[in-house]
């Protein structure tokens with residue numbers, strides 16, 4: 001299985017970049033069921049990786065292991081030089097560097113949009129209120145909805161909520177962003193506004209790991225595509241290679257179903 | 260409008276002009292009343308829309324008439340001895356509080372009313388109601404009074420008086436309708452000032468209306484029916500002036516930055532008020548100034564200064580492991596002082612109770628310090644919070660531990676309504692945080708907490724309240740260390756608090772379970788600590804969901820304070836049920852006080868439930 005992680009050409013813009021996320025033989029079981037099997041991959045700084053795979057293949061499980069929402073039982077995960085262990089200090093450190101965007105947005109319904117964004121900077125980073133609010137407004141500007149700052153999440157459309165969620169993660173100034181199907185809960189007309197924000201982020205050099213079914217996004221933005229099946233990585237490659245000339249039969253089957 | 264001339268005699272308000280509360284700005288946002296239906300059509304749609312509906316209307320209407328007639332017959336029966344109630348009003352409200360100190364009760368009441376007025380003024384909360392709705396309420400009350408005139412067991416003269424009163428109210432409605440017409444549905448009246456004026460009129464009648472004068476003179480009841488009461492009119496008028504004055508001050512301040520700050524500290528003020536009113540104002544501690552100057556004040560200053568410095572240091576950002584160690588050491592120290600006391604080793608390490616409390620609190624603050632780390636101003640606020648907490652703790656501990664100047668033979672200076680309200684208030688104050696902690700403990704991942712909390716909740720919920728009360732009043736002192744004692748009232752409050760906390764905990768737990776997993780994950784992913792996740796994300800959402808059952812539980816506990824008599828306290832119901840009907844002058848007069856007391860219970864419980872509805876609506880704003 002590990003053979004498949006060979007020889008993906010590194011794009012020029014990533015030459016000489018540091019390793020941001022290293023997964024080495026990561027295994028995870030839910031009871032008797034093995035959800036991740038020897039997952040090994042390295043993601044470089046500024047790289048955009050899209051993870052594809054059929055439902056139940058372990059994409060969410062993997063991405064959630066990277067900020068310890070799930071705990072892996074064997075193997076190593078190292079984020080920006082810090083290994084994820086049971087040491088809470090390491091977990092705190094990694095969570096402060098890794099932002100995550102969920103399929104269901106998971107905004108805090110009892111707080112206004114601006115409070116959603118400034119909560120973590122104020123309580124985790126100890127930023128003064130005025131500074132946090134200034135940054136928060138700048139972020140809302142960036143995702144295009146500064147006029148919604150005083151509303152509650154329940155009063156926004158799905159696309160707006162997801163953009164708030166992205167802004168909320170960015171407020172912690174993460175070095176890595178994880179996206180778990182960020183557009184799957186959205187109506188088609190709102191998908192674009194969220195993808196645009198994500199493209200902009202990628203262009204600015206954010207390290208991103210994205211689980212998505214948006215093939216257009218994968219083709220356009222990804223530096224690399226990782227294909228998973230039954231908890232294991234089946235194939236890795238550039239979008240060009242992956243969509244036009246995949247190696248494994250399983251990938252071909254998946255592409256034929258989805259395209 | 261045609262009203263210009265009608266208003267000329269009494270110069271009220273320019274009907275088109277600026278309203279003194281600025282209400283018309285908001286008036287546009289308040290829904291005007293629907294246009295009134297003609298009475299016949301209203302009856303058709305609401306009462307006689309179908310055969311079944313008509314039968315129901317007739318049957319329940321007859322039943323209502325029969326019930327009203329019965330109740331009126333009971334209340335106005337010449338056999339009723341309402342003077343037993345009127346004469347014993349003081350006993351019901353404050354039991355045997357010394358007569359010459361009664362001013363303290365009035366002052367306490369004034370403090371609470373003043374705070375109420377201030378809070379109302381500061382929040383500028385002002386429901387608006389259209390004039391037409393007020394008028395039709397007056398009309399309905401008037402019609403009811405006329406009905407009472409028909410159904411009550413009165414002489415003709417009595418009936419006519421009821422009819423006149425009813426007719427006046429109906430005339431008010433008619434006048435409004437004639438003068439303002441359709442405009443009445445759109446002209447908004449701020450309800451709060453309106454209510455204050457109504458209350459003022461009510462209080463004003465004390466000065467002219469012959470309600471009668473009932474009191475004990477040398478243990479003999481004297482009745483002077485048909486006179487203007489002398490005793491209470493000054494008191495009630497001052498109360499009304501306090502309320503209105505505080506409200507006006509609140510409104511005047513509400514826009515200033517001081518007013519905004521004051522509004523934010525109102526919850527804390529409300530929390531402190533019951534302690535202050537009962538233990539300081541009503542109990543009047545007999546301070547030993549030598550002791551205060553030599554021990555109490557230096558002790559407070561020591562704790563405040565040293566603790567403040569320590570906490571300021573501990574809230575430095577990035578202190579890391581060293582900070583944690585110091586905090587844990589302080590917690591151990593705080594717990595040790597209690598362990599020493601409880602295992603009877605106190606003589607080895609003697610200290611005042613409030614020192615033990617202070618040490619324990621210092622440990623808790625130290626644990627929380629990293630959460631409040633930040634820039635200097637924030638750290639200073641945190642240390643300031645400690646100094647404030649110490650000031651409150653030491654002030655009240657000193658006051659409570661000082662003997663009272665009052666000379667009362669009974670175990671408590673509280674009795675009657677004050678005792679019931681006091682126990683209910685203390686129960687609410689203590690059982691709420693305790694219930695939240697128990698719920699958190701029961702859902703926590705740490706097995707010790709979980710088992711302890713679950714056991715506690717299940718044991719308390721499986722035992723009758725009465726046995727818990729007995730345990731605390733009779734058996735609890737055996738568990739206390741030597742030299743530590745608790746007044747009977749404190750024991751009763753403790754029993755009620757623990758009982759109520761177990762039930763509240765289950766309600767909160769229901770709320771906790773309704774918070775979705777994604778909320779926990781989002782908080783974790785942002786790097787919040789477990790404490791922050793609970794306090795900032797999970798609890799606010801859980802509590803909001805559980806407001807209705809929580810308030811329901813608090814109301815139940817409030818009514819259950821009527822069980823105090825079982826352990827020998829003279830609460831409101833006991834005075835009504837046992838004391839009055841045993842007085843030689845009022846032997847057997849039981850129903851009258853009981854009806855009155857039930858009414859008092861109902862008023863408080865109903866207000867609580869109304870308040871919870873408002874709260875729910877206000878907090879529901881943010882949710883879907």
Ligand SMILES: Nc1ncnc2c1ncn2[C@@H]1O[C@H](COP(=O)(O)OP(=O)(O)OP(=O)(O)O)[C@@H](O)[C@H]1O
Nearest residue numbers: 030031033035053054055056057058059060061062
């Ligand atoms: N908490 C859990 N307990 C037990 N099994 C789980 C749990 N979470 C996930 N699984 C199982 O692990 C496997 C991988 O799940 P995962 O959610 O990672 O899939 P996925 O690739 O994200 O799928 P999808 O595209 O549907 O989101 C699935 O078979 C799922 O049933």
Ligand SMILES: [Mg+2]
Nearest residue numbers: 059060061181
């Ligand atoms: Mg998934």
